[in-house]
Amino acid sequence: QIQLQQSGPGLLRPSQTLSLTCDISGNSVSGNSVAWDWIRQSPSRGLEWLGRTYYRSKWYTEYTLSVKSRITINADTSKNQVSLQLNSVTPEDTAVYFCVRGFLNALETWGQGTLVTVSS
Amino acid sequence: DIQMTQSPSSLSASVGDRVTITCRASQNINNHLNWYQQKPGKAPKLLIYAASSLQSGVPSRFSGSGSGTDFTLTISNLQSEDFATYYCQQSYSLPRTFGQGTKVEIK
Numbered sequence: 001q002i003q004l005q006q007s008g009p010g011l012l013r014p015s016q017t018l019s020l021t022c023d024i025s026g027n028s029v030s031g032n033s034v035a036w037d038w039i040r041q042s043p044s045r046g047l048e049w050l051g052r053t054y055y056r057s058k059w060y061t062e063y064t065l066s067v068k069s070r071i072t073i074n075a076d077t078s079k080n081q082v083s084l085q086l087n088s089v090t091p092e093d094t095a096v097y098f099c100v101r102g103f104l105n106a107l108e109t110w111g112q113g114t115l116v117t118v119s120s
Numbered sequence: 121d122i123q124m125t126q127s128p129s130s131l132s133a134s135v136g137d138r139v140t141i142t143c144r145a146s147q148n149i150n151n152h153l154n155w156y157q158q159k160p161g162k163a164p165k166l167l168i169y170a171a172s173s174l175q176s177g178v179p180s181r182f183s184g185s186g187s188g189t190d191f192t193l194t195i196s197n198l199q200s201e202d203f204a205t206y207y208c209q210q211s212y213s214l215p216r217t218f219g220q221g222t223k224v225e226i227k
């Protein structure tokens with residue numbers, strides 16, 4: 001059974017860096033037919049895809065344009081986890097963040113979600 | 121970016137009803153359309169992928185159809201556990217985009 005366990009701080013000040021990790025069990029992070037996506041959800045923006053990483057003989061990452069200058073998604077094969085970093089956060093980055101396993105072009109398995117609040 | 125538009129935004133229905141939710145894409149996405157169910161405080165759950173394929177473990181009362189720009193999620197014989205919010209999502213191109221959601225409430 002594939003499980004994704006997220007961890008990371010829930011309260012940040014403006015200009016700080018959001019850092020979340022997603023521990024993967026039941027699947028290798030470098031599996032050849034999967035991707036690891038990060039998605040966030042807020043009342044104002046709805047569900048918003050942020051980016052993904054995946055391994056196909058080498059590592060690839062893709063990001064949405066609106067956060068491309070601030071975001072980094074990495075995979076750590078030694079820990080079988082993926083991470084999300086979002087720099088210079090503002091209150092607009094307040095949302096529930098999800099780590100998601102992508103398979104067969106769908107978002108198949110979701111982490112439990114992490115509420116991140118950005119407030120001074 | 122591809123815009124996804126769902127209708128209605130909300131609906132009221134009774135147990136046993138047949139419910140239909142529609143999703144329209146701003147351009148042709150072939151069959152690259154997925155449906156999710158979300159309950160309050162929980163992560164979305166994949167129901168249907170590739171427009172009409174039922175995800176493993178999902179009850180057969182859920183079905184999807186459509187191709188191109190217009191898609192439908194149908195719930196036949198609505199059950200109490202089906203009251204939730206439903207989202208469509210396109211997987212044709214990046215960035216992945218979602219509909220705004222349809223909330224199914226108890227009449």
